Every structure is written in C-alpha cells, then in structure tokens.
Amino acid sequence: MHGRPRKSSGDGEKDVAEAARLQSLQTQFFKNHHDKIYSKEALEISASLAEINPEIYTVWNYRKMAVKFLLESEGDGDAIREILNGELRLVERALKRNFKSYCPWYHRKWVINMGYLDSSLDREFQLLDQFLKADGRNFHGWNYRRFVAALKKVPDEEELNFTTKKINENFSNYSAWHNRSVLLSNLLKNKFEEINSKQVLTEEYELVQQALFTDSDDQSGWFYHLWLLGQTVSQNGPRLVATWPSNGSDLAIQLQEQSHIHVTFDNPFGTDQFIFSEGIPLVLHFSEPVKGVNSSTITVNSLLAESEVLWKPLSAYGLEAKTWVAILRLPPDFNTNTTYTVEVNVDSLGIISSNGCNLASPMVLNFSLDVQLATANDMLQELETVELAWEGEIFSPVDIGQDKFPTLSQFCQDIHSPERSWHNETLESEIKVFRELLEIEMDSKWAKLTLARLLMAQDTLSSGSILGNTRMNTDEVLQLFNELIDIDSSHANYYKDQSSLILFDQVTGSKEKLQDYIWESVSIDFISHGQQNIWLRLNGLSLSRIGCMERLLWLQNLDISHNRLRSIDGLEALQLLSCLNLSHNLLPNFTALAPLRLIMTLTALNIAYNEIGSHSIDTTRYSFPSVLNNSSASTKEFSGDMEQDNLECSWEITLMFKGLHLRQLDTAGNPAIDENCKISLKKILPTLKWLDGTRVA
Numbered sequence: 281m282h283g284r285p286r287k288s289s290g291d292g293e294k295d296v297a298e299a300a301r302l303q304s305l306q307t308q309f310f311k312n313h314h315d316k317i318y319s320k321e322a323l324e325i326s327a328s329l330a331e332i333n334p335e336i337y338t339v340w341n342y343r344k345m346a347v348k349f350l351l352e353s354e355g356d357g358d359a360i361r362e363i364l365n366g367e368l369r370l371v372e373r374a375l376k377r378n379f380k381s382y383c384p385w386y387h388r389k390w391v392i393n394m395g396y397l398d399s400s401l402d403r404e405f406q407l408l409d410q411f412l413k414a415d416g417r418n419f420h421g422w423n424y425r426r427f428v429a430a431l432k433k434v435p436d437e438e439e440l441n442f443t444t445k446k447i448n449e450n451f452s453n454y455s456a457w458h459n460r461s462v463l464l465s466n467l468l469k470n471k472f473e474e475i476n477s478k479q480v481l482t483e484e485y486e487l488v489q490q491a492l493f494t495d496s497d498d499q500s501g502w503f504y505h506l507w508l509l510g511q512t513v514s515q516n517g518p519r520l521v522a523t524w525p526s527n528g529s530d531l532a533i534q535l536q537e538q539s540h541i542h543v544t545f546d547n548p549f550g551t552d553q554f555i556f557s558e559g560i561p562l563v564l565h566f567s568e569p570v571k572g573v574n575s576s577t578i579t580v581n582s583l584l585a586e587s588e589v590l591w592k593p594l595s596a597y598g599l600e601a602k603t604w605v606a607i608l609r610l611p612p613d614f615n616t617n618t619t620y621t622v623e624v625n626v627d628s629l630g631i632i633s634s635n636g637c638n639l640a641s642p643m644v645l646n647f648s649l650d651v652q653l654a655t656a657n658d659m660l661q662e663l664e665t666v667e668l669a670w671e672g673e674i675f676s677p678v679d680i681g682q683d684k685f686p687t688l689s690q691f692c693q694d695i696h697s698p699e700r701s702w703h704n705e706t707l708e709s710e711i712k713v714f715r716e717l718l719e720i721e722m723d724s725k726w727a728k729l730t731l732a733r734l735l736m737a738q739d740t741l742s743s744g745s746i747l748g749n750t751r752m753n754t755d756e757v758l759q760l761f762n763e764l765i766d767i768d769s770s771h772a773n774y775y776k777d778q779s780s781l782i783l784f785d786q787v788t789g790s791k792e793k794l795q796d797y798i799w800e801s802v803s804i805d806f807i808s809h810g811q812q813n814i815w816l817r818l819n820g821l822s823l824s825r826i827g828c829m830e831r832l833l834w835l836q837n838l839d840i841s842h843n844r845l846r847s848i849d850g851l852e853a854l855q856l857l858s859c860l861n862l863s864h865n866l867l868p869n870f871t872a873l874a875p876l877r878l879i880m881t882l883t884a885l886n887i888a889y890n891e892i893g894s895h896s897i898d899t900t901r902y903s904f905p906s907v908l909n910n911s912s913a914s915t916k917e918f919s920g921d922m923e924q925d926n927l928e929c930s931w932e933i934t935l936m937f938k939g940l941h942l943r944q945l946d947t948a949g950n951p952a953i954d955e956n957c958k959i960s961l962k963k964i965l966p967t968l969k970w971l972d973g974t975r976v977a
Contacts, residue, residue, distance in 0.1 A: 305329045318346040334374035334381040367391045404428045422455045436463045451491035454500040461507045502726045513737045517637040522565040522830035525647040533651045547834040559609035565830040569600040577630040582622040594852040603853040616653040667970045675799035725768045732760040777825040784827040829853040852878040863888040868895045870932040884944040893952025944970040
C-alpha cells in the first residue's frame with residue numbers, strides 16, 4: 281500500500297498452502313452469504329477470512345447482516361452485549377493484520393453506533409494509543425479518534441493537547457497537524473467570543489515555525505501553515521461582492537416588440553445597450569460558492585415583480601455557486617412612460633457557504649427602470665446577415681474623460697463590506713521569518729511559495745477592499761512564481777495559473793488600468809443584439825486561468841484569444857456576454873466549454889485553433905452532468921440529435937451546444953471537428969447563420 285511492497289513468507293510451499301486455504305474459505309463464505317446462513321460455523325468462516333484479508337468489504341457487510349439477524353433473535357441484554365463484544369474483538373484482530381485497512385475501522389464505528397455503552401469508550405482510547413504508537417501518522421486512527429471523542433464529548437481543548445504531544449514527538453506527523461486544524465476550526469467557529477483568535481493564531485504560527493525550521497523539506501508543516509494563513513485572512517462568512525444591475529444604477533427600457541426589451545445602461549466606459557427576450561437578468565456574485573439563494577432569502581420588491589423571482593446557480597457541478605441569476609419578467613399590464621424602482625433585500629441567514637458560514641451581513645440593493653414605448657425610429661435592427669471577422673476587425677482605443685466614471689467602484693465594489701479584523705502584524709512577522717529562511721535556503725520551493733502567498737494576503741488586507749489601492753507586492757510575487765516555475769517544473773501549470781490571476785487583478789483593479797485593454801470596434805458590419813462595440817481585449821498575455829469576473833458583469837464583448845487557457849471556469853458570471861473569442865488557446869476537450877452552457881446571451885463564439893479532440897482521455901468528462909447519468913438531460917432528449925456515423929462527436933457537441941442561441945461559430949483547427957461534427961452543429965443550433973466562415977442555409 282502507498283508504494284510499499286507486499287511481504288512474502290519466502291516459503292513457496294507455505295504460500296501455496298495459504299492461497300489454497302484462502303480460496304477454500306472464500307468458496308464456503310460466498311455460499312453462506314448467498315444462502316443467508318448465520319450459524320456459528322458460518323460466522324467462524326467469515327471471521328477467519330476477515331483476519332486473513334481485512335480488505336474484503338463483502339465479509340464485513342455479511343457480518344453486519346449476521347449481527348442484525350442475531351440481535352433480532354436475542355432478547356437478553358448480556359447476550360446482545362457479547363455479540364457486539366465479539367465483533368469488536370474480531371476488528372482488533374483484523375487491524376493487527378492491517379491497521380490501515382478501511383473496512384475494519386468502518387465496521388468498528390458501525391458496532392459502536394449499534395448501542396455500545398459510553399462507559400466502554402475508554403477501551404477505544406486505549407486501543408487507539410496502541411495503534412498511534414505503532415504509527416502516529418495513521419489517518420484511519422485519527423479519524424476514529426475524532427469519532428470516539430465526539431461520542432464521549434471530550435473537550436476540543438483536551439484533544440488539542442494530545443495533538444501537541446504527538447507533534448512534539450514528530451514534526452512530520454501530517455495526520456496530527458490535520459487533526460489540529462479540525463479542532464481549532466471548531467474552537468474558532470463555536471467559541472469565537474470566548475477565545476482570542478489572534479492570540480491563538482500567533483501561538484500556532486510559533487509552533488509551526490519550529491517544524492519548518494527543523495525540516496524545511498517536510499510537507500506537513502507547510503500544509504498546516506497554509507491552513508493558518510487561510511484562517512488569518514478569512515472573512516466572517518461569504519460576502520456579496522458584485523451585482524448587475526449595480527446598486528444605485530438607472531436603466532432605461534424601450535419596448536420594441538412583445539419579445540424584445542431594449543435596455544440602456546451605463547458601464548465604466550460610457551452608455552451601453554442590450555436586447556433581452558425573456559426579461560431583465562438579476563445577477564448576484566459572492567466571494568465564495570454559496571447555497572440557499574431563493575425567494576425566501578432574496579426578496580425582490582417592485583411593482584414589476586408580481587410573480588415569484590426564481591434564482592438558479594451558475595454552476596455545472598451542483599447547487600453551490602459563486603454567481604446566481606434570476607430573470608425579472610415584465611408583467612403584461614405594466615405602465616409605459618413610468619419609472620419603476622426595484623429593491624432587492626438580501627438576508628444574511630439562509631445563504632450559506634460550503635463550510636457552514638452564513639452570509640456576513642444583510643444588505644439592500646436598489647436600482648430603477650425607466651420604461652418607455654419605443655418608436656420605429658428608436659428600434660435597433662439586428663444585422664444577422666453579416667459575419668464578424670474576428671482577426672480583421674478594426675479597433676480603436678476608447679478615450680473617456682476622467683470626469684466620468686473615475687473608478688469602477690460603483691459597479692463591482694465590495695458592497696457594504698463588513699468591518700474586517702485583520703492580522704497585519706502577524707502577516708508582517710511571517711513575511712520577515714520567511715525572508716530569513718530564504719537567505720539560508722535560497723532554493724526552497726516551499727519557502728518561496730509560502731512567501732508569495734503571504735505577500736498576496738498582505739496586499740489583500742492592506743487594500744481594504746477588492747478595488748482601490750495598489751498592490752505593493754505584485755512585482756515580487758510574480759518574480760517568486762517565475763522562480764518557482766524554474767525550480768519546480770512539475771507544478772509549473774499551478775504557478776502559471778497564479779500569475780494569471782494576479783495579472784487579471786492588475787488589469788481590472790481600476791478604470792485607469794482597464795482602459796488600456798478596452799477598445800471600440802469601428803466596423804459597422806456587425807451589431808450583436810444592438811450593443812455598442814466595446815471590447816475587452818486580453819489577447820496574447822499568456823493567460824492560463826480566468827479570474828476577477830465579478831468586476832466585469834457589465835461586459836458584452838471579450839477577446840481572450842492567443843493565450844494558454846485550458847479552462848474557462850468563472851466565465852459563466854458574465855451574463856451579458858454576447859461575443860467571445862477563445863481562439864488559439866489550449867482548451868483540451870468539449871467539456872472545457874461547459875461554462876458557456878450557462879450564458880444564454882452568447883451569439884458569436886470563436887473556439888478555433890484549440891486542442892479539442894487532440895487528447896485521448898478527457899478526465900473532466902464524467903464529472904460534468906451528462907446524459908449518461910440523466911442529471912443534465914435525458915438520453916431520449918439527445919438521441920434524436922446524434923449522428924450514428926459519429927456518435928461520440930455528436931454526443932459531446934449536443935451536450936455542450938444544445939440550447940444556445942449562437943448566430944456565428946468558428947471551430948477550425950480543432951482535431952475533433954470534422955464534416956460530420958459540422959452537420960451535427962447545424963442541426964443542434966437552429967439560430968446559426970455562419971459556421972467557419974460559411975453561410976448556413
């Protein structure tokens with residue numbers, strides 16, 4: 281297990297005899313299991329098999345069925361106790377054979393939960409002491425210790441002292457460090473008012489520093505330090521960091537047709553416009569994935585919101601998401617030439633992060649809708665017959681006076697950010713410590729990575745908000761990641777991803793910086809949904825990861841071509857996105873396009889010259905909701921769209937593109953795209969007008 285070779289007796293005849301005995305026991309056992317025989321002889325056979333090979337989970341399932349059968353036939357308390365004691369003794373014998381086997385540990389938990397008396401839990405701690413002396417890094421034993429301690433209601437402080445003892449015995453005991461993080465998390469969460477969190481964290485930094493300076497190559501202390509850093513900069517719950525429409529904004533609505541709502545709104549670089557078909561989207565973006573966003577936790581008050589507003593998470597993987605969206609549908613009997621106010625009340629209770637924390641604070645958002653009936657002269661026409669030339673578009677820089685929209689804060693600021701209790705002194709002290717360590721061990725990858733993370737955390741804390749202040753450590757952090765790429769090439773992609781996120785933070789951190797990447801298309805040949813042709817062009821920056829999308833919720837046109845993107849996770853937050861250029865990246869497969877399924881406004885997409893189809897194994901395919909498990913759509917729904925001659929390509933194309941409203945799609949240069957795939961695309965996308973430069977009939 282874990283790279284250790286299995287031991288052999290070295291006696292060939294003995295090994296053969298042992299194998300024959302094991303085979304005989306298995307044959308008898310499976311017959312008894314099939315016939316549901318729970319006699320004394322049958323139980324002895326299963327017990328012998330469990331002792332020889334504790335990893336056969338079927339044996340332990342059989343023992344559970346046998347115990348239930350015996351308990352139902354016994355009414356005497358002493359007899360029941362003896363049955364359970366017998367199971368515990370069997371588990372002990374099996375664990376002595378292999379104390380890192382999952383099955384006996386889980387069986388022991390099951391027996392204890394059957395009703396074993398609390399007074400006997402002392403025996404469990406004695407057993408654990410034996411196993412943890414044999415191997416203090418046995419995570420099975422530590423998991424079981426947490427289980428027993430919870431049953432006996434042992435105070436977290438007492439268990440914390442036990443982990444201190446084990447860590448002092450061996451700084452390399454990763455399981456003890458992990459158990460310590462679990463215990464401290466409970467203390468910081470449940471006894472927040474009783475303990476001095478800063479003092480606790482300072483003491484923990486001092487403890488882990490001893491481990492790091494004793495053996496800087498051991499990973500245990502470094503991972504614990506990373507956990508400590510997370511506790512130092514963590515918020516008291518998730519926060520709402522961005523919305524669209526933005527708080528305090530004014531939207532002008534012109535009704536063109538029954539199915540078209542022409543909305544004019546302000547973005548940081550002027551006045552923009554969009555045509556919505558169903559209604560006006562309401563977008564909420566949180567600092568971390570949350571669940572519980574619904575009509576009871578988010579109430580929308582407006583004369584325009586007569587029906588219940590339904591929220592959905594923008595995530596392909598579950599019910600938790602950073603970004604949530606709802607559609608504000610206009611009722612049939614509303615008045616034109618009228619200004620409506622919309623108030624969105626966000627309740628702090630019920631919106632919960634993955635670690636169980638409620639939203640940091642409640643808040644109220646307001647915006648107005650000025651509804652007018654458009655005249656014929658006001659109506660914008662959609663030019664569907666003209667192709668967008670991605671590489672041939674003529675762009676000019678956007679020059680907006682500094683008196684208008686001096687910052688981006690009103691669009692993507694940390695809305696009503698709660699007062700933060702930061703630990704700047706602790707961070708400064710840690711930065712000093714790791715600078716000293718790097719003077720001693722100049723090529724320590726762990727020291728460089730930790731220093732980079734500390735400097736990033738210091739920038740976040742000193743800025744006081746998501747936007748506004750300059751990140752003073754950015755250049756040093758980028759230099760550290762460049763050095764890490766050289767000395768730790770096996771993790772180069774991770775370091776490149778971190779550098780990309782820093783670059784996104786730089787570019788979007790203020791209007792002045794963002795303006796360098798904002799361009800206006802001067803071509804009049806293509807108008808998508810009537811918006812102005814303002815583009816954010818981040819092409820050719822060697823980006824490998826997307827970030828800071830909460831600052832760009834107003835964006836409609838994005839060129840992020842000629843980079844090194846393997847994933848576009850996070851792009852789904854841009855619910856106004858209409859034109860997207862992803863060409864000349866490293867997208868490996870169709871499932872990498874999953875976020876695009878959540879952007880219903882997308883009309884023009886360029887995925888040309890990626891690596892879709894060049895990889896034989898798609899490791900993300902089966903983690904994405906698919907027709908195979910019926911979690912995204914039924915097989916029956918897709919079966920009519922699949923080409924029998926190219927079933928594999930049709931299946932994935934259908935899954936990724938069905939339901940989108942694309943008018944232009946460019947796919948050239950991808951190994952997976954052939955003529956059969958293009959036929960499938962034309963069937964799946966009835967709105968398609970242009971495919972790879974060819975007019976679709």
